[in-house]
Amino acid sequence: MSENGITTAGGAHGGSGEALRPHAEVAFAHELAALAAADDRPRPERWRLSPWAVATYLLGGTLADGTVITPKYVGPRRIVEVAVTTLATDRALLLLGVPGTAKTWMSEHLAAAVSGDSTLLVQGTAGTPEEAIRYGWNYARLLAQGPSVDALVPGPVMRAMAQGMTARVEELTRIPADVQDTLITLLSEKTLPIPELGQEVQAVHGFNLIATANDRDRGVNDLSSALRRRFNTVVLPLPATPEDEVDIVARRVAQIGSSLRLPPAPQGMEEIRRVVTVFRELRDGVTTDGRTKLKSPSGTLSTAEAISVVTSGLALATHFGDGVLRPGDVAAGILGAVVRDPAADRVVWQEYLETVVRERDGWKDFYRACREVGA
Template sequence: MTQAIDQTTLLRPHAEQEYAEELQALDRQDDRPRPPSWKLSPWATVTYLLGGVLPGGTVISPKYVGPRRLIEVAVATLATDRALLLLGVPGTAKTWVSEHLSAAVSGSSTLLVQGTSGTAEESIRYGWNYARLLAEGPTAGALVPSPVMTAMQEGRIARVEELTRIPADVQDALITILSEKTLPIPELATEVQAAKGFNVIATANDRDRGVNDLSSALRRRFNTVVLPLPATEEEEIDIVTRRVEQLGASLELPPVPAAAEEIRRVVSVFRELRSGATADGRTKLKSPSGTLSTAEAISVITSGLALSAHFGDGVLRASDIAAGILGSVIKDPVADAVVWNEYLEAVVRERKDWADFYRACREAT
């Protein structure tokens, strides 16, 4: 007998587990047309991603902070026969958006293929239970369906992470699936035809261009939505703050009341080094080799919270985040170290209210 999972013991619940109450509230009040097999209408799916207040006062928390039109285009794509490709630099919430879209549309985000250089065709098509294959020969019972095959059979969303990391010949296994909506099984002289509601969400990294570029035939099967970095500093601070609060609660870190100042500082550093100029535009800067994404800013703050809670006085200080920033900025120990030192001396040192941060970074360096 399958035992119920106590979600409070899970380090990282799936989206459909963590936000089950919100999904149920949307389902109850969602009176708009739903495409076949969809758990929510496109309108409710967008509301789930971007947040809002339902009639009756139920608050739907925002899962993604960014242009509404991008999410509307992504959701509308899933309601057509075209697959969705989420493209962007590392840390722009591609995986996060993919997971929540799947949870809202299919009620499950777990039909996942993780793309790597070693991903085999079986991960996209199907494999075999070799013990049964040897004993029985090719039979339906010996066949092991891939997440994509399962999604086709059940009319759900399949996710393919880091598509451009997958070898080109394996990528092309998706062409027939996406164009014909069928998966041939020649060993059994049969095929799997996709049920209504089936679609694919793939993610790809801007930094991986040239690794395993998509063929033109495969690219035509996708509608591409580019997820940008946060447009403003305030928007990025809001994203970091929300996510840090969620992670802190999940990791059972004590609340840190004075985190706002350090979050703003980390976001400011990351944005200036990313853009190659200070916020006021007066000083040109060299950019490091890393992406300095919002996700990395979240990691720096979360690590700082752990240091503050377990080895400090419970107040997040510059010394708690200095080492984390150093690790994020300096990926190349030679070139990035030069970039960081120049930034410390030309920018950080000159800001009078950043004296504690300058000292902490110098000590960490």
């Protein structure tokens, strides 16, 4: 790491404790090393682990030497197996799902396990240019020397092709359609032409690409049929059960809290279960017991938002309370997550408070806290 804190692509800070959010290959380096040492199965060319070991890294397990591999993804095993198998072929992988279904999280960990580097990343936005996917130029050298290899600035995808690595494209459907289509030749022919130099970069074995897309963004920049055919699509579902979602939230809050130097909060699981219950009931439009139909707010109320609400509550309890996570610490965060449309969503929230929360045993403190922040 340089004195100004900048690290090169694929590099890492001096230790996982220095970076606020270490890359997956740094944060879980000990697990990846243990898997590599124990992995005696066939590996595709330039893969750090076999497909079996990659799936074990994602889903968790215990190795023969007693090393515990923590789950990175809680969900159907078959989804992970299909995703990993896709990367072992010449087909690119598209992870599709509603917000908060761990698309980016899975993408990062797949790249870390397969290539040992999750940083070859293109972040999709409405302003993403073609150069971000292909290559750009060092304009000082370009003006001085004209087009040359030295003036070329390869993008993450070009580097992945040349090195046999896994590239990532986040939020593919947010990228303008004409920029998206630069991927078609790249994925079908496995080559990236550089017409200015009369050259091309051909992908070597080990190269593949993982893209993520939010299926609520349909109509923003829909993928062309030609581009969609270049991908195997894996749809990531919302957590199947409340227990799964509570487990996901608890694990991620513990990881984030550790990086923020927040101490574990006593009684935190009770509030995590409460947040997950509220989000699932409003998301599903029915109470857990199935007896009461509910209106759903305009927001997604995703697992990622539940993690954010609990993490914020943990920070409140630590810095402005006694360290015990209580209803008052999560009430404001829940209100902010639910009420996105001040008019319609506030009505939905008030009805839920009065018809469900107010009457639920053991939720009196939560009801009062929600009334106070919503007053």
